[in-house]
Amino acid sequence: MRSRRAGLWRDVKRNRWAYVFISPFYVLFAVFGVFPPLFALYLSLHKWDIINPMQFVGLANYARMLQDKLFWKAFTNVMFFTVAEAVPELILALTIAYLLDRFVLRARSAFLAAYFSPMVTSSAAVAILFGLMFAVNFGLINAGLRGLGFSPVRWLERPWPMKLALIILLLWRWLGWNVVLFLAGLQSISRDYYEAARVDGANGFAIFTRITVPLVRPTILYVAILSSIGTLQLFAEPYLLTARQGGMGGRENSLLTMVMYLYQVGFGYFRFGYAAAVSYVMFVIILLVSLLNLRFLGRSDR
Amino acid sequence: MTPRLRRRRRLQLDALLVHALLLALAALILLPFYWMVVASTLDLPQIARYPPRLYPGTSLGRNVRDLLALLPFVRAFRNSLLVSGTVTLSQLFLCSLAGYAFAKYDFPGRERLFILLLATMMIPSAVGLVPWYVMMNWFHWVDSYKALIVPGMVSAFGIFWMRQYTTQSVPDELVQAARIDGCSDFGTYWRVALPIVLPGMGALGIISFMGVWNDYLPPLIILRNVQKFTLPLVVALLANQFNTRQHLIMVGSTFATVPVLIVFFLASRRFIAGLTAGALKE
Numbered sequence: 001m002r003s004r005r006a007g008l009w010r011d012v013k014r015n016r017w018a019y020v021f022i023s024p025f026y027v028l029f030a031v032f033g034v035f036p037p038l039f040a041l042y043l044s045l046h047k048w049d050i051i052n053p054m055q056f057v058g059l060a061n062y063a064r065m066l067q068d069k070l071f072w073k074a075f076t077n078v079m080f081f082t083v084a085e086a087v088p089e090l091i092l093a094l095t096i097a098y099l100l101d102r103f104v105l106r107a108r109s110a111f112l113a114a115y116f117s118p119m120v121t122s123s124a125a126v127a128i129l130f131g132l133m134f135a136v137n138f139g140l141i142n143a144g145l146r147g148l149g150f151s152p153v154r155w156l157e158r159p160w161p162m163k164l165a166l167i168i169l170l171l172w173r174w175l176g177w178n179v180v181l182f183l184a185g186l187q188s189i190s191r192d193y194y195e196a197a198r199v200d201g202a203n204g205f206a207i208f209t210r211i212t213v214p215l216v217r218p219t220i221l222y223v224a225i226l227s228s229i230g231t232l233q234l235f236a237e238p239y240l241l242t243a244r245q246g247g248m249g250g251r252e253n254s255l256l257t258m259v260m261y262l263y264q265v266g267f268g269y270f271r272f273g274y275a276a277a278v279s280y281v282m283f284v285i286i287l288l289v290s291l292l293n294l295r296f297l298g299r300s301d302r
Numbered sequence: 303m304t305p306r307l308r309r310r311r312r313l314q315l316d317a318l319l320v321h322a323l324l325l326a327l328a329a330l331i332l333l334p335f336y337w338m339v340v341a342s343t344l345d346l347p348q349i350a351r352y353p354p355r356l357y358p359g360t361s362l363g364r365n366v367r368d369l370l371a372l373l374p375f376v377r378a379f380r381n382s383l384l385v386s387g388t389v390t391l392s393q394l395f396l397c398s399l400a401g402y403a404f405a406k407y408d409f410p411g412r413e414r415l416f417i418l419l420l421a422t423m424m425i426p427s428a429v430g431l432v433p434w435y436v437m438m439n440w441f442h443w444v445d446s447y448k449a450l451i452v453p454g455m456v457s458a459f460g461i462f463w464m465r466q467y468t469t470q471s472v473p474d475e476l477v478q479a480a481r482i483d484g485c486s487d488f489g490t491y492w493r494v495a496l497p498i499v500l501p502g503m504g505a506l507g508i509i510s511f512m513g514v515w516n517d518y519l520p521p522l523i524i525l526r527n528v529q530k531f532t533l534p535l536v537v538a539l540l541a542n543q544f545n546t547r548q549h550l551i552m553v554g555s556t557f558a559t560v561p562v563l564i565v566f567f568l569a570s571r572r573f574i575a576g577l578t579a580g581a582l583k584e
Contacts, residue, residue: 008410015409017487022400025419025456032453033422036430036437043433050436096324103320113570114328117335120566122516124534125558128541129338132548138350140337147353172331180574204316233428236518236534243542259428259519266432267523275432283429 037283043276050272061277071278073253074261075285080163081257082231085170086224093175094220097182098212102194102204112183116176123173127240130169131156134241156241159254166238166255170231178223185219186212225289232286235259258282339560342552349548365553372544374529375557378536385447385532386514389454393510394503396456401464402491402499406477416465423458428519435523445526454514460506467502468495501572508566508573515562533558 012019044061046054065071096115100108118126133140134155142152155161189212197207213220234257242250247264249256262282266275337356341349344359369375403409404416434453435444443449472495480490518534525531531539540554566573 011410015407018403018407018409018412021403021487021491022415022461024396025400025458025461026415028453028456029422029458032430032434032437033425036433037425039433039436040430043436050439096327099320099324103317104324107321109571109574111324111328112574113567114332116570116574117563117566118331120512120516120562121559122518122534122537122562124516124518125537125555128537128551129334129555129559131541132341132551133334133337135548138352138354138548140333140354143352143354172334175331229426233426235428240538240541243538244545259431262428262431263519263523266435272432272436279429279432283426286426286429287424 040276040279040283043273044280046273047271048273049270051270054273057273061274062281064274065277065281070248070253070256071258071261074249074256074258077249077253077255078232078234078257081166081170081234082228084163085167085174085231086227088167089171089174089178089227090220090224092171093178093223094182094213094216096175097179097186098208100179100183101186112176112180114176115179118173118175119177123236124240126173127169127237130165130172130237131241134165157251159252162242162250162254166241169237169241170234173237174227174230178227181223181226182216182219185216189215225292228289229286232282232289233259235263239263335559335563338552338555341549342556344549346547346549349552361549362553365549368547369540369550369553369557372550373536373540373554374531375533375536375554377529378531378533379557381447381530382515382533385450386511388447388451389514390507390511392451392455393457393460394507397460397506398464398468398496398499398503399491400456400461401466401468402472402495404461404465405468406472406474406495419458419461423462431519431523438524444524445530446524447530449524450514450517450520454510457510460510463506464499464502467499471502472498504569505573508569512562512566 043054045056045058047057047061048054100111104111132138134142136142136152136154136157139155141155146152153161155165193211193215194207197211202210238249238255238257239247239260242248242255245251247260247268249260258278259282262275262278265271265278337354340356340358342365343362344355345361345365348355348359348361404412438444438449441448443452476494477490480494485493516534517532518538521532521535522538525535528536528539537551537554537558541551544550
């Protein structure tokens with residue numbers, strides 16, 4: 001027993017520099033990673049405006065949240081965006097990745113660069129650009145609609161057009177990222193499968209649905225859950241699309257998200273205890289989605 | 303025509319069709335950027351006209367002057383560069399150092415510490431927002447770049463990325479040979495490992511730089527003084543306060559996006575190759 005402990009100590013000492021090299025991460029994580037969630041839990045049981053002393057209120061913040069219509073509006077909005085954005089995004093990205101993988105060789109990286117470019121720009125600038133794209137009179141989208149013979153849409157003034165506009169923006173922004181992830185998944189599929197299917201006389205569509213889709217199922221789940229975690233934390237795009245309508249998601253709070261609500265409660269009304277409770281419920285929701293992620297990925301490995 | 307030749311013809315036709323489709327999609331995706339750049343060279347009446355004008359005008363110079371008179375854009379550009387550059391340099395150093403330690407040392411507790419590191423990647427950042435602000439208030443870091451730089455100086459993703467790269471590209475024999483020759487631990491990292499892992503640092507550098515450059519919510523909460531604003535904040539301010547001057551909003555958006563886009567397009571081939579390879583290994 002004693003010698004084993006001595007041996008461990010010797011190993012630690014011999015590798016002492018390794019601990020020094022990795023220590024910055026763990027120090028920062030302890031300060032900025034471990035403490036905030038714990039402190040949020042403590043805060044969520046209090047009433048606090050950051051200036052006056054904290055007041056213990058037990059679970060009152062959580063109880064109030066159950067009856068808070070705006071919180072539930074934000075929650076259902078975010079859930080809606082997650083599904084309404086993820087489904088077309090997955091279908092589109094997988095199709096494009098498939099076409100790139102099967103038909104395009106030389107120009108592949110040029111196409112990818114074009115599709116990926118919205119991803120590298122600031123979400124704030126992009127939201128503002130799309131605010132102009134969706135402008136009623138001179139926006140490019142209404143100009144396109146007029147050119148096709150449709151009447152212009154008041155995009156950012158009515159609930160459903162607003163939601164559609166946000167979804168279009170998100171589709172545009174995230175498509176390239178998902179194509180890259182799918183392409184990585186597709187490239188790991190052996191060419192032999194395609195050869196065998198072609199010898200058996202399968203057509204392109206059959207190959208896609210019978211071979212490609214089942215084989216990239218792990219990637220599909222991974223992408224679906226990754227993008228849902230992103231959508232659950234949506235802030236800059238809906239906030240800036242409706243910033244001139246009061247910062248609560250515009251008409252009928254159509255674009256209100258959970259982080260927007262958190263931001264308003266905390267930094268607009270200085271109700272820090274309540275904001276902490278909101279963030280904790282959000283944490284649990286996102287954690288559940290992440291655990292689903294691990295579960296599915298773990299299963300597909302076996 | 304033999305059946306084989308006919309099939310090859312059909313495949314070529316398919317490939318042509320697919321290329322046309324993908325090209326149209328690429329044009330559609332780039333169209334907003336194109337419109338933004340073109341519109342920043344127009345004056346207000348030209349932008350408002352129907353059908354929309356899609357070729358450049360001559361007002362860029364005046365638009366830029368008007369914009370700079372309204373808001374400190376050049377300063378915001380410098381601020382964004384300062385914050386993103388500092389975070390990126392620090393990440394490249396600290397992540398490659400920690401990645402090297404995880405890849406080339408067999409120290410007690412290595413597996414557990416690494417799993418802990420991976421687990422931290424699952425914590426959503428928005429959740430800690432309120433306590434993070436409270437902490438910054440305690441540290442007196444509100445309205446200071448320290449609040450934006452210090453928490454991001456090293457990241458779990460970066461360490462994960464650099465560990466993968468170091469494991470694959472730095473041979474154990476080389477590390478051992480350097481140690482036998484009397485090279486110190488840090489010297490081995492600095493003189494032997496670092497030159498080899500430089501390409502892996504390229505992709506990480508782009509990812510972390512763009513992440514900070516584009517961040518909106520943390521600076522929105524922390525920064526108060528307009529002179530300290532980063533680009534996304536100034537663009538948002540412009541759009542909210544001067545919303546009738548669409549041509550200036552276009553110039554501002556161009557300011558915030560085009561430099562990054564140019565860097566991205568220049569580096570895109572290697573960057574995307576690295577990204578696809580990285581995603582594969584996960």
